[in-house]
Amino acid sequence: MGDHFDLTPPASWWGRARFTPVTDALHGQLSARLDPRTLIAAADLPASLSELIYAVVQGACLSRAEKVDLTQELIAQFTVGLTAGGTAEQLASDFGPAEQAVRLIRDSKLRNAPFHWQASHLPAALVELIDTVVRRARLWHSEKLDVMRELAAHFTDGLAAGRTAEQLAADFGLVDQTARLIRRGKIRNRPLLWHAARFMLRAVLITTLACFVVYSLLAARFYFSTPTIERNYWVEANNARDVPDADAGWPLYRQAIVMLGSYEDRKATPMKFEWLGAGRQGKHWDKVVAFVASHQAAVTLAREAAQKPRLGYLLGDPRDRDYFREVNADWLDFGKAVADDNTALVNVFLTGVQELRGIGQLLAADAQVAAAEGDGNRAAESLHAAIALSDQIYQPDSFLVEQMVSFACFGMALEAIEVIIADTLDVLTDDQLRDLAHRIAAYRDGKIRLDFTAERAIIDDILQRAYTDDGHGDGRITAAGLKLAERWQNSYSNPKPADNDDVLRWLAGPGMSAVVAGRAETRELMTRFFDQAIAAHQGPPWRWNGDAIEAVDHEFRLAIAAPLGKVRYLFPNLVMPGIMSAFSAVEHAIQARDAAEVVIALVLFHRKTATWPASLNELVPALLPAVPADRYDGQPLRYRLRDGRPVVYSIGPDRHDDGGQSTPDPYNAFAGNYDPPSTEPDVPPLATQRWANEYGDAVFWPPVPRKSEE
């Protein structure tokens, strides 16, 4: 290489910045000490040696750090030589051509070994030995150079002592073992921070690996386990409901439902149950009349259906879907599942039963319109049909929803009776009134209560679909189980979760399976909640213990509110919260029944004596078997005469006798919770206490129109 190089260090700001270490830059110094030219210039060597150094460094394809190291090395080499009395020409001659040095350096790079100038003068066998040891030691660059220097110095001393390269190589020892020991020793000399970082990295890797192993085991256990579905609860429920077609009212009811028209069609002749409460004086009475007139065919069918001994509504009956499709009643959604599919019982659609509310409403409206037209017979017929419908809806092993619909339809019929009596006192004969009184008393064979058989079946069905079965009543959650819970939850949630969450759900499943409670624990919690709720609501409501009721709810909510509680008790959290209010619904139905009996008895008394009794005791035993209780406090149902006219009322959920005064929205008093307040100081007060002064009394008679009527 006879080229002349420009060895002038960079003068521009950028030129200097490029070769300045970050540490120097942070101290505000553009030292440019990573530029070989800067180092060479500072060394102040003769030009020929400076150019020789630069030629080797630039030609050898080294990294910036390696260039700096090599430059410093060669500068030191030549400085020592000059100090020892050598000339630049001698030193350059002894060094050899720059091309040779460049070739040696490139060869070492090819072997992935650092190059050190001192080592290059040794016999090839020793250079190779040093290269091999250094390469296999897998050290930092600076450590490699240090070891290379030291071994080179050692072999140089050995050669100087008269030993041959072969002897030195033979005495060296096993290369791999030496490299390993050197690596171990050098690593021990690394900074504490490096050791800490390595420890942390290993800890993280080990923890990650352990987590991966545990997760993999969980995932295998989770995804390879399947539930054993042994029972078809749909078919079992239908076996209890099934009756011969001739005895079933449902086929006729469904025709009547179709006649009511789609939800769009019903807008043409709208009908709201609240409009019936005001009777003939209501401002929507003409719409009620129009509605009834346009649906007389449906009324006829409903009356015929009400005479059947049973409803005969089957869950997931494909005949229903076929029928509604044939008549283009596509507004009715019966879901996709049919009984034989044996899908989860919780997926059952009770669309038909829900639609029966409309039939109950139609019958109540027809009765009121008939009474307004003076047709007592037709009115009585429709009232009987409405009560019969209520009884039919309450099938064996009914779902809670069906029981609530039954109570609702019964309530509509009772309210219609009271409105008719208030509007048209004499349209119903004494016999008709007595018949109605007997029919009312016979609702549910006189025993209005809740039946949780279907809900318990839902629980059992969920467990068999969601969990494995170890044969001892226990098991663990499966992927199918989590999917079931998710589908259930999504039916409530808004907005719906995005589809691209699938991967996340797939990954989270095994982790969740470790948290979700086992089959036995889930079953125990759910059945215990049912049993405790039922036990806390035993007997008449004025004897219920508010503390015990609160404790049931509180215990359940505590379990859910615990860390990960909503995950651990996945199914209880979805199923349980709704049933507590069902107990009050029963009491509402009982109280409404009792009130209707009292109203009928009062009317019969008045017809006989032309007076109203001073107290309800006067109706006993001729017209009432006993004075019914106000179910809020166990005292007799309230009765008073106001302006010479009777008022029948309950004191309402605030348990305060307002003398038969209702609030502007009287529905609050009817919708109150029968659960008594808890005495625990830490328990937040029930709604009844919070709104103590806002409820007023639940006035049954004379009928009070609902706020929405106005």
Added chain:
Amino acid sequence: MRIERELMRGAGPVAVLKLLEGGAKYGYELIETLARSSDGVLDMGQATLYPLLYNLEAQGLVKAEWRESPSARQRKYYALTAKGKKRLAHDVEQWRAVARAMQGLGVLQPGLGGATA
């Protein structure tokens, strides 16, 4: 005589520290001096010595420094630190105690190796 590795593992560091007590030395010098002073018993190759030196350095018992030798060559010299001196004194006491015990058992002849105080 080839010394068992476990014995060497215990003797090697003490021997090197003892040699460095007399002044800083470089690697080759240590190997030669060890072999010569121990009649070849503590003869260890570079494969053993240099890792041993790196371990002693990591423990802070010796410190290393590149110096220019009289022959203008660069050599890495190892010197004893204050901590190394304390360790040497401690190890020497331990070896003497072992030697006395071996004497008592008749393994060593009395008066060998400075066993007596």
